Amino acid sequence: MFGYVKPVVGEMLVREHEFYKATYCGICRAMKKHTGALSNVTLSYDSVFLALIRMLYIPDGDFAAEQRRCIAHPAKKRPMLKENSAIEYTARAFAVLTYHKLKDDLHDESGLKRLGVTAVKPIVAVANSKAALDDLSELVADRLDRITALEDSRCESVDAPAALFGELLGEIFAYGLPESDRLVPYQVGYHLGKFIYAADAAEDYNDDLKNGSYNPFVLLYGGQPLTKENKQTIKCALLLECKQIEAAVNLLPFGTRATIENIVNNVIYLGLVKRIEFLDGEVNNRKEKLH
Numbered sequence: 001m002f003g004y005v006k007p008v009v010g011e012m013l014v015r016e017h018e019f020y021k022a023t024y025c026g027i028c029r030a031m032k033k034h035t036g037a038l039s040n041v042t043l044s045y046d047s048v049f050l051a052l053i054r055m056l057y058i059p060d061g062d063f064a065a066e067q068r069r070c071i072a073h074p075a076k077k078r079p080m081l082k083e084n085s086a087i088e089y090t091a092r093a094f095a096v097l098t099y100h101k102l103k104d105d106l107h108d109e110s111g112l113k114r115l116g117v118t119a120v121k122p123i124v125a126v127a128n129s130k131a132a133l134d135d136l137s138e139l140v141a142d143r144l145d146r147i148t149a150l151e152d153s154r155c156e157s158v159d160a161p162a163a164l165f166g167e168l169l170g171e172i173f174a175y176g177l178p179e180s181d182r183l184v185p186y187q188v189g190y191h192l193g194k195f196i197y198a199a200d201a202a203e204d205y206n207d208d209l210k211n212g213s214y215n216p217f218v219l220l221y222g223g224q225p226l227t228k229e230n231k232q233t234i235k236c237a238l239l240l241e242c243k244q245i246e247a248a249v250n251l252l253p254f255g256t257r258a259t260i261e262n263i264v265n266n267v268i269y270l271g272l273v274k275r276i277e278f279l280d281g282e283v284n285n286r287k288e289k290l291h
Contacts, residue, residue, distance in 0.1 A: 004196050004275050005046040007266040016266075018079060019259050022065040023048050026081030029070070030091035031127070033083075039127035042098045047090055049267055052260050053173055053185050054086035056253050062086075092131040093172050099128035100140045104148065136175050143168040151214040158216040162197040169193030187248035195241040199276055202234050235279040242272055 009017060027047050031040040055063065062084035067077040081087060102124050128137060147161045155161065166189070173189030174182040201208075201215050205226055208215035221230055249268055254261040 003044065003046065004199060004272065005049045005192065005267060006271050006275075007263055008270040008274055011266055011270055012263070016259055016263050019065075019081075020048055020263055022079040022081045023051050023087070025068075025070065025078055026065075026083060026087045027051055027090050027094070029068075029080055030083050030087050031095065034088060034091050035095040035127040035130045036123065038123045039095055039130075042102075042124055042127075043094065047094045049264070050093065050173060051086050051090040052264055053188060053252065054089055055084070055260060056255075056257065057177060057181055057185075058085050060255075060257070089176065092133055093136065093175065095124070095127035095131040096133050096137045096140055097172060099124040100137070100144050103141075104144050133175070136171065139171055140168055154214060154219060156216060156219040158198055158201065158220065159194075161216065162194040165197040166190040166193035169196070184248055184251045188245060188252070191241055191244040191248060195238055195245065195272065198234070198241070199238055202231075202238070202276070203278055231279040235276055238276050238279075239273070242268065245272070 007020065012020070024043075024045055024047070028040045028043055031043060062082075064082050065079040066082055068080045069075075069077050070080075102121055131137070143164045147164045150157075150161045150164070169192055170186040170188075170190035173192075174186035177185065201217050204213075205215060205217055207213070209218050209223060209225070217226075217234065226234075245268055249264060252261075252264070254264075
């Protein structure tokens with residue numbers, strides 16, 4: 001996920017923004033408790049979307065917040081969502097995803113970036129172990145290994161590696177749920193994963209073209225700078241993937257949980273679309289502050 005799955009803050013109601021931040025703080029606290037005191041240094045706001053989807057499958061009574069201080073904000077108490085099964089799962093699953101993503105980055109990065117990844121690897125390795133989701137960890141490792149094999153073979157298809165990343169996120173969203181509840185969250189994660197892989201490749205196009213790094217779009221477009229028409233073709237494909245995410249989201253059991261529904265819709269209808277504005281030559285939303 002890592003930077004793509006966020007809402008547009010200016011379009012949120014105050015109570016939605018507060019709930020969103022409280023959920024993030026709850027995940028942060030759960031990571032320190034379950035996956036290691038330092039594991040939360042790798043946490044990002046993308047994790048909140050997973051927690052919100054998983055909260056739709058637990059009882060209504062598990063969404064209370066409490067005022068607490070933390071090391072990052074010691075001067076003033078902040079609302080933090082009390083731990084529930086969705087918060088705990090998100091903390092553990094995000095530790096697994098981060099560990100394997102950093103392992104994958106070690107394969108791809110060099111220089112200072114590689115040193116940075118190497119520096120945090122012991123922290124995330126401990127977090128992955130403490131997460132105690134061994135079968136999920138094996139599945140994530142398998143899909144990333146298969147993506148790496150495609151990349152090493154200079155696969156010209158965007159769909160093939162994107163589908164594997166979709167399977168990875170689909171399983172993370174659905175893991176541990178009863179069979180009767182798995183399909184919809186899996187589809188949300190699957191199409192979100194495909195969107196993220198393709199959008200990330202599009203955003204990295206110029207850097208990968210310059211550095212000679214693998215990028216399916218570089219191969220697809222013959223190693224030439226992207227034209228306006230190329231960018232619009234990629235954007236249309238990404239917007240079609242957003243429609244697939246929307247179709248799955250519309251089947252989620254929101255019930256009376258309007259706050260969660262509004263945040264999820266914000267991410268899908270506004271946040272994802274804003275993150276691909278770089279294809280129009282506009283500034284992206286990577287650094288929008290949520291605090």
